[in-house]
Amino acid sequence: MPELAGAGMPTFARRACARPGLSAHGYRAHPLHAPGMLWVEKNCYVDVVIELVHAMGGDPLAMGGYCLATDFEGDHWTFFKPPHEELRLLYGLDVQELNVWRPLLDHACEQLAAGRFISTEADAHWLPDTAGTDYRRGHQKTTIILADVDVAARRLGYFHNAAYHELDGEDFAQLFHLDQPADSARLPLYAELIRTDRFVALPAPALAAVAWARLAVHASRRPRGNPVAAWGTRFATELPMLQAAGLSHYHAWAFATTRQVGASAELLAAHLRWLAEADGADGAGCAALEVAAASFLQLSGGAARFVLKGARAVSTGRPLEAGPLFGELAAAWDAGVAAVDAALAAHHASPQLSTSHG
Amino acid sequence: MLPAADTTDLFDATARIRRILVEHGRLAVDAATLDDGADLYQAGMTSHASVTVMLALEGEFDLEFPDQLLSREVFQSIAAIRDAVSSLLVG
Numbered sequence: 001m002p003e004l005a006g007a008g009m010p011t012f013a014r015r016a017c018a019r020p021g022l023s024a025h026g027y028r029a030h031p032l033h034a035p036g037m038l039w040v041e042k043n044c045y046v047d048v049v050i051e052l053v054h055a056m057g058g059d060p061l062a063m064g065g066y067c068l069a070t071d072f073e074g075d076h077w078t079f080f081k082p083p084h085e086e087l088r089l090l091y092g093l094d095v096q097e098l099n100v101w102r103p104l105l106d107h108a109c110e111q112l113a114a115g116r117f118i119s120t121e122a123d124a125h126w127l128p129d130t131a132g133t134d135y136r137r138g139h140q141k142t143t144i145i146l147a148d149v150d151v152a153a154r155r156l157g158y159f160h161n162a163a164y165h166e167l168d169g170e171d172f173a174q175l176f177h178l179d180q181p182a183d184s185a186r187l188p189l190y191a192e193l194i195r196t197d198r199f200v201a202l203p204a205p206a207l208a209a210v211a212w213a214r215l216a217v218h219a220s221r222r223p224r225g226n227p228v229a230a231w232g233t234r235f236a237t238e239l240p241m242l243q244a245a246g247l248s249h250y251h252a253w254a255f256a257t258t259r260q261v262g263a264s265a266e267l268l269a270a271h272l273r274w275l276a277e278a279d280g281a282d283g284a285g286c287a288a289l290e291v292a293a294a295s296f297l298q299l300s301g302g303a304a305r306f307v308l309k310g311a312r313a314v315s316t317g318r319p320l321e322a323g324p325l326f327g328e329l330a331a332a333w334d335a336g337v338a339a340v341d342a343a344l345a346a347h348h349a350s351p352q353l354s355t356s357h358g
Numbered sequence: 359m360l361p362a363a364d365t366t367d368l369f370d371a372t373a374r375i376r377r378i379l380v381e382h383g384r385l386a387v388d389a390a391t392l393d394d395g396a397d398l399y400q401a402g403m404t405s406h407a408s409v410t411v412m413l414a415l416e417g418e419f420d421l422e423f424p425d426q427l428l429s430r431e432v433f434q435s436i437a438a439i440r441d442a443v444s445s446l447l448v449g
Binding site for chain 2: 035038039040041131132133247251304305307308309311312315
């Protein structure tokens with residue numbers, strides 16, 4: 001491994017832990033990752049942020065309004081991530097790109113010891129928690145959050161997907177490119193520094209006040225048209241290509257489209273229900289939030305069915321008349337968006353809000 | 359056909375389901391010895407693998423899961439799969 005203490009360089013901790021007490025053994029994931037969810041895993045970035053906030057003692061359900069601004073982008077659905085501003089306003093977390101100018105492990109030793117986390121792209125090939133998919137089998141870019149590194153023991157504690165895990169030995173060495181000759185052609189993976197020194201676990205009403213404001217922001221930047229309908233139109237023309245390309249290609253397509261639709265809709269529904277509860281049963285707009293949540297859950301459930309129906313069509317080559325399903329899902333999107341608008345209008349018109357915001 | 363009351367057929371269906379899980383489920387444990395009611399997702403089956411399992415089941419039993427059975431719960435355990443397959447074969 002690279003020498004950490006070169007001439008004029010500070011000596012960094014050989015064991016650096018951003019948050020003491022984290023352990024893969026017995027780790028309890030947030031309910032957003034519970035088996036009862038339609039989409040237990042959403043996308044790698046959202047999943048690790050949910051678990052990081054949860055592990056810090058915050059409530060990840062307070063973020064999710066940004067899912068309203070997801071869109072169909074022609075060849076994929078928005079790879080949805082909580083905006084950095086949202087993480088700062090809701091939890092006091094500060095996220096900035098990490099300039100990886102030296103080995104990532106050196107950065108980890110210094111930053112984790114200072115109580116900061118590092119999110120980084122990584123190859124799932126060396127992540128043992130992906131035993132059912134890519135571990136020692138395939139190569140897939142994913143995002144993990146480094147939390148606890150022990151250089152001497154070659155052991156890493158990290159957030160990935162729906163939980164907190166540990167790896168060691170060869171996985172550790174490969175992940176950090178140890179025991180390998182220097183390769184100037186290998187570019188560093190994208191990484192972010194997550195500062196926690198201003199982290200705050202706000203009480204639910206205070207979180208809800210921020211979440212309402214953020215929901216209005218996201219509602220103002222939502223797609224102008226119906227993105228689900230646009231996706232359906234594209235799928236109708238794209239199905240023959242998908243069938244020709246085969247099941248492996250379909251899985252990649254479905255992750256980029258159907259999973260992001262379904263997971264973002266379910267996350268949005270969970271957020272809206274949380275907002276209704278956090279704001280109190282009599283809060284203005286809460287009934288409309290429930291309607292919106294039900295609509296987005298309908299969209300999410302339909303997407304979950306569509307993953308399997310699409311796989312069947314690709315696997316068998318049989319035709320798939322998806323028009324009625326897409327019509328149902330597009331209507332759910334419209335109903336959900338209309339209900340969010342109604343909720344925001346009722347909330348802004350409420351006397352309580354007028355008073356509290358003076 | 360698979361009458362629900364026919365224990366021989368039930369045993370046969372269970373064995374066929376287990377074989378499919380061994381081949382396509384990518385479980386972290388041996389599907390051949392897994393309890394009928396054990397949670398397959400907890401046993402390591404990913405959503406990716408569940409798609410492959412569904413396709414293999416449709417091929418094995420020559421059936422097509424209707425929309426109402428295209429849910430995570432249907433593929434959650436060997437028993438749940440067997441119930442779904444049985445309902446389709448006797449229906």
